[in-house]
Amino acid sequence: MADESEETDKLRKIREGDVRTASRLIRNLEDDLPEAKSTIKRIFPHTGRAHVIGITGPPGAGKSTLVDALISSFRKKEKTVGVLAVDPTSPFTGGAILGDRIRMQRHAEDPGVFVRSLATRGALGGLSKAVGDAVHVMDVMGKEIIMVETVGTGQQEVEIINHSHTVIVVLVPGMGDDIQAIKAGIMEIADIFVINKADRDGANQLLSELNAMLNMAPEFPGGWRPPVIRIGNVFDSGPFGESLVELSAAIGDHHRRLMEKDLLGDRMRRKALMEINEALRDAILAPILKELAESGEMDRITGRLLRKESDPYTIAEEVARRFLK
Amino acid sequence: MAKRKIRIMVAKPGLDGHDRGARVLARCFRDAGFEVIYTGCHQSPEQIAAAAIQEDVDLVGLSCLSGAHRTLFPRVIELLREQGADDIVVIGGGIIPDQDFPKLYGAGIKAIFTPGAPLEAIIDWIRTNIKPRK
Numbered sequence: 001m002a003d004e005s006e007e008t009d010k011l012r013k014i015r016e017g018d019v020r021t022a023s024r025l026i027r028n029l030e031d032d033l034p035e036a037k038s039t040i041k042r043i044f045p046h047t048g049r050a051h052v053i054g055i056t057g058p059p060g061a062g063k064s065t066l067v068d069a070l071i072s073s074f075r076k077k078e079k080t081v082g083v084l085a086v087d088p089t090s091p092f093t094g095g096a097i098l099g100d101r102i103r104m105q106r107h108a109e110d111p112g113v114f115v116r117s118l119a120t121r122g123a124l125g126g127l128s129k130a131v132g133d134a135v136h137v138m139d140v141m142g143k144e145i146i147m148v149e150t151v152g153t154g155q156q157e158v159e160i161i162n163h164s165h166t167v168i169v170v171l172v173p174g175m176g177d178d179i180q181a182i183k184a185g186i187m188e189i190a191d192i193f194v195i196n197k198a199d200r201d202g203a204n205q206l207l208s209e210l211n212a213m214l215n216m217a218p219e220f221p222g223g224w225r226p227p228v229i230r231i232g233n234v235f236d237s238g239p240f241g242e243s244l245v246e247l248s249a250a251i252g253d254h255h256r257r258l259m260e261k262d263l264l265g266d267r268m269r270r271k272a273l274m275e276i277n278e279a280l281r282d283a284i285l286a287p288i289l290k291e292l293a294e295s296g297e298m299d300r301i302t303g304r305l306l307r308k309e310s311d312p313y314t315i316a317e318e319v320a321r322r323f324l325k
Numbered sequence: 326m327a328k329r330k331i332r333i334m335v336a337k338p339g340l341d342g343h344d345r346g347a348r349v350l351a352r353c354f355r356d357a358g359f360e361v362i363y364t365g366c367h368q369s370p371e372q373i374a375a376a377a378i379q380e381d382v383d384l385v386g387l388s389c390l391s392g393a394h395r396t397l398f399p400r401v402i403e404l405l406r407e408q409g410a411d412d413i414v415v416i417g418g419g420i421i422p423d424q425d426f427p428k429l430y431g432a433g434i435k436a437i438f439t440p441g442a443p444l445e446a447i448i449d450w451i452r453t454n455i456k457p458r459k
């Protein structure tokens with residue numbers, strides 16, 4: 001465990017925005033080191049200032065390119081920006097290619113921008129387990145805007161709502177018929193919809209499907225009806241720039257609405273609940289699993305299950321009775 | 326439960342758009358269980374050093390096929406040093422004549438792999454020389 005003055009020094013550096021210290025801490029959080037958690041305990045009271053924007057949508061929808069463009073637009077307004085970009089870990093080798101950064105490299109030398117790639121490392125829900133704490137780190141560094149880009153998602157990866165104040169769902173034309181638009185899951189979590197690559201066929205159809213879906217919604221919390229913003233070809237800079245102005249205005253409007261209607265409280269409560277949940281799982285379940293594995297009992301239990309001598313529920317009840325008093 | 330992972334950045338400095346090799350490497354590093362950040366082509370040494378620090382990588386693999394390695398590779402090392410990040414190991418690859426090896430090693434490049442180097446040899450080098458932290 002690092003000594004007291006070293007920890008204080010680390011905290012000071014992070015609050016001053018030191019990238020090397022912050023990046024190292026995020027690495028230690030990803031690697032699940034206990035001392036990284038103690039640092040989070042210390043920075044936690046200073047968190048809660050940044051506007052956290054989640055960006056999600058299917059693979060190849062253009063999320064990273066959009067994040068890159070948004071970085072520029074926030075920098076023009078002299079806001080400092082942090083980006084956490086998540087890409088999937090291979091379930092077979094544990095390796096990962098983190099490629100979101102390619103789209104954002106032109107900002108690499110801007111001291112007001114800090115881009116960090118994270119691999120999912122087995123986490124479900126489209127994010128990495130470390131993402132919540134990494135947001136805290138960037139927040140304490142003083143980043144005013146933090147964008148969290150999920151992996152390319154399917155229908156169900158909605159974890160991003162637990163981490164963001166504003167969720168942008170990025171869609172592209174031609175991904176399915178109008179039944180897709182009324183399904184549960186990712187289509188429900190948007191504060192802002194983006195129809196990306198809107199110069200392609202099917203963009204108008206997607207727009208009317210989304211509007212039809214939104215028209216059916218019984219109510220919108222705080223009266224915020226998610227706007228649908230069409231964004232065209234990134235290489236057609238005139239119209240692209242205009243639609244980006246529209247998007248960044250919508251992000252600002254949404255943030256103001258959250259403040260005015262005191263909706264931020266709900267989102268923060270959701271995040272708090274999720275953080276407690278995860279911390280409890282780490283504190284209670286992880287040691288049990290570790291002991292079962294180390295004592296060799298996990299192998300015995302698995303054998304019983306495979307031979308049909310028991311079932312998962314009975315086994316779980318036995319383990320719970322033994323460990324949880 | 327702590328689990329250290331090796332993070333590698335694959336980068337192409339300078340005016341060189343030929344990244345088949347870099348992509349093959351990125352893919353084979355992934356298959357070796359490393360986390361790989363690929364920055365794409367046409368990167369300045371400044372961009373590469375800044376990205377390596379932001380990503381807190383253990384290793385930067387530079388690929389250059391344009392002949393500018395004698396200038397670009399040492400510059401990346403210099404920038405990392407200036408920013409207190411000289412613990413990040415830098416290796417290089419590409420079309421690099423034998424007579425340039427001493428200059429590059431002298432500048433702090435830890436290994437050089439040229440066409441024909443077996444992928445396994447590169448991975449073995451990394452496994453031997455880059456230890457996950459602590």
